[in-house]
Amino acid sequence: MKKLLLSGLLLASLSVLAQTSNDAERLRITNERAALEEGFGREDTACYQKFLVNNCLGEVKIRRRDALADLRRQEISINDQERKARAAEQIQKTEDKASPARQQQEADKRAQALRDFDARVERDRQKNVARLKLESSEKANLDAAGARLKAAQDKASGRTARQAAAAEELKKYNEKLEKSKDRQARVAREKASQTKEPSNPLPAPE
Numbered sequence: 001m002k003k004l005l006l007s008g009l010l011l012a013s014l015s016v017l018a019q020t021s022n023d024a025e026r027l028r029i030t031n032e033r034a035a036l037e038e039g040f041g042r043e044d045t046a047c048y049q050k051f052l053v054n055n056c057l058g059e060v061k062i063r064r065r066d067a068l069a070d071l072r073r074q075e076i077s078i079n080d081q082e083r084k085a086r087a088a089e090q091i092q093k094t095e096d097k098a099s100p101a102r103q104q105q106e107a108d109k110r111a112q113a114l115r116d117f118d119a120r121v122e123r124d125r126q127k128n129v130a131r132l133k134l135e136s137s138e139k140a141n142l143d144a145a146g147a148r149l150k151a152a153q154d155k156a157s158g159r160t161a162r163q164a165a166a167a168e169e170l171k172k173y174n175e176k177l178e179k180s181k182d183r184q185a186r187v188a189r190e191k192a193s194q195t196k197e198p199s200n201p202l203p204a205p206e
Contacts, residue, residue, distance in 0.1 A: 022078050029071050036071075040064040055146045062139050069132070080121060087113060 040060055047056035091110045095103050 019082070022082060025078055026075070029074055033068065033071050036064070036067050040067075052146075052150075055149070058142050058146065062142070065135065069135075073128070076124075084117070087117065 043060045047053055047060060050056050094106050
């Protein structure tokens with residue numbers, strides 16, 4: 001009986017210490033999340049000053065999602081530890097009150113509950129892995145779309161430059177053509193002014 005009492009007190013003490021530690025971790029995560037959101041908010045604002053706004057916002061969104069996902073994984077880990085601690089505490093209380101036969105039944109149930117819990121954790125882990133893979137695929141698609149957009153913009157920029165160059169060449173050609181016409185007209189005027197009318201013949205001698 002004394003051993004059971006000591007075991008219960010020890011378990012309660014460990015539970016209180018674990019809860020204190022978990023509360024501190026949660027506070028740290030909350031502070032980190034607030035700092036990240038503030039920093040990414042500033043980056044979002046800066047994106048609107050850039051030419052490729054959507055590209056910039058997309059990159060910030062990806063980094064924000066990755067950073068917040070890491071904090072979420074830490075929260076999930078803390079929650080899992082607490083659930084396990086509560087489950088172990090409840091099982092211990094039940095065992096303290098039970099007969100040897102009942103204790104065996106409860107031990108079997110506890111083992112099954114732990115197996116079920118581990119199975120749920122594994123299912124959740126696999127879901128998280130699948131979600132992260134999907135997010136990674138979305139990031140790759142976003143990067144590819146950004147690359148295509150940049151290539152299209154570069155192509156359009158090159159086409160605009162070629163059109164401007166062609167317009168400039170046409171302008172120069174027209175200017176040369178006008179100068180040539182002016183020169184021909186001037187030469188024609190000069191030739192016309194040099195041609196003299198025939199002088200009147202001298203009168204015949206009488």
